[in-house]
Amino acid sequence: MSQRPDVEPIPLVDLRPQYRALRQEIDEAIREGLESGQFILGPQVARLEAEVAAYLGGGAAVGVASGTDALRLALEACGVGAGDEVIVPSFTFVATASMVRQVGASPVFADITPDTLTLDPASVEARVNPRTRAVVPVHLFGAPADVDELGALCRHHGLHLIEDAAQAFGAEHRGRKVGVIGEAGCFSFFPSKTLGAYGDGGMLVGGPAVVDRARLVRNHGSRTRYQYEALGMNSRLDELQAAVLRVKLRRVEEAIEARRKRAALYGQLLADAPVRLPEETPETRHVFSVFTIRTPVRDRVRAALEAARIASAIYYPQPLHHAPIFGGAAESLPHTEQACREVLALPLYPELPDGAIERITAVVRRAC
Numbered sequence: 316m317s318q319r320p321d322v323e324p325i326p327l328v329d330l331r332p333q334y335r336a337l338r339q340e341i342d343e344a345i346r347e348g349l350e351s352g353q354f355i356l357g358p359q360v361a362r363l364e365a366e367v368a369a370y371l372g373g374g375a376a377v378g379v380a381s382g383t384d385a386l387r388l389a390l391e392a393c394g395v396g397a398g399d400e401v402i403v404p405s406f407t408f409v410a411t412a413s414m415v416r417q418v419g420a421s422p423v424f425a426d427i428t429p430d431t432l433t434l435d436p437a438s439v440e441a442r443v444n445p446r447t448r449a450v451v452p453v454h455l456f457g458a459p460a461d462v463d464e465l466g467a468l469c470r471h472h473g474l475h476l477i478e479d480a481a482q483a484f485g486a487e488h489r490g491r492k493v494g495v496i497g498e499a500g501c502f503s504f505f506p507s508k509t510l511g512a513y514g515d516g517g518m519l520v521g522g523p524a525v526v527d528r529a530r531l532v533r534n535h536g537s538r539t540r541y542q543y544e545a546l547g548m549n550s551r552l553d554e555l556q557a558a559v560l561r562v563k564l565r566r567v568e569e570a571i572e573a574r575r576k577r578a579a580l581y582g583q584l585l586a587d588a589p590v591r592l593p594e595e596t597p598e599t600r601h602v603f604s605v606f607t608i609r610t611p612v613r614d615r616v617r618a619a620l621e622a623a624r625i626a627s628a629i630y631y632p633q634p635l636h637h638a639p640i641f642g643g644a645a646e647s648l649p650h651t652e653q654a655c656r657e658v659l660a661l662p663l664y665p666e667l668p669d670g671a672i673e674r675i676t677a678v679v680r681r682a683c
């Protein structure tokens with residue numbers, strides 16, 4: 316199929332309209348940051364940490380360099396290390412599993428449930444053994460994992476529950492924000508996430524002991540200069556990113572509601588199409604950081620979208636348990652493998668115009 320040059324392309328994500336809407340406040344925040352001459356671990360990071368903790372409604376927060384580092388620091392702060400096993404989904408971004416390796420432990424992959432595409436507690440339970448130390452559910456695409464079941468399972472077996480909430484800032488499970496339900500929660504401020512910086516950034520939230528440990532390790536294991544209480548690293552969130560994030564945090568509810576509204580319109584317009592739509596269970600609030608449908612004719616739908624100049628993406632084409640870096644396990648995780656064959660992410664961002672969703676869904680319906 317040839318592309319039609321006469322129609323406007325629709326990108327998967329466009330970060331520019333949000334900046335245009337908030338330009339005055341963001342420019343001002345950045346200018347103040349530059350004028351302050353303080354760029355590392357100053358008042359902006361401290362204020363953002365307090366504001367995020369207040370927004371989430373529990374625990375303490377520590378700003379770090381990325382969501383990836385938040386995972387690494389959370390594992391380390393929970394005492395996960397060499398010889399330990401950590402149960403993670405296979406249907407996730409690589410960092411969920413690679414950080415387990417980075418602290419010297421081994422990721423053990425469990426399957427997902429086909430409704431929410433998040434960790435299946437029964438599959439987790441089947442993998443618990445005396446070496447298991449932690450479980451890391453991922454609130455994938457902004458849909459909360461079953462933290463009630465997983466929390467009960469962790470308490471029963473004496474395991475740490477560490478939430479990978481990188482895609483789910485603002486998502487809720489039974490009225491509680493994800494990230495502060497487990498012992499530690501990890502957020503990413505990668506620009507396209509629901510709360511995004513203009514560069515890399517992340518945050519670890521949790522109880523005082525976990526956050527205190529992470530605070531120490533993120534800054535070379537040092538509270539007093541040149542005195543080292545722990546083997547540390549440099550994983551600090553910088554002041555300019557924190558200043559930008561503080562502006563965006565004030566508007567994050569609006570941005571999430573705009574995502575939810577657009578997801579609902581997609582749902583309406585695809586209600587009778589032969590595709591599987593993302594599900595929101597009654598006890599959760601989905602934040603649709605990514606809008607993902609499932610279809611067995613994915614290649615055909617993608618080709619039709621491309622011909623209509625509409626972007627789409629596949630998160631994730633390969634299950635991590637098949638990835639060579641994790642040993643390419645022969646074991647089968649059927650729901651994960653099926654999801655990898657069927658998922659297709661469609662354009663979604665808070666400023667995506669309604670007309671675009673009508674155009675996109677018309678193409679999807681025709682292609683199915």
Ligand SMILES: *Cc1c(COP(=O)(O)O)cnc(C)c1O
Pocket residue numbers: 381382383384407408410411453479481482502503504505515516517
């Ligand atoms: C984005 C993401 C991360 C990593 O976050 P970065 O800030 O990019 O390091 C980890 N886990 C999941 C599920 C993610 O989507």
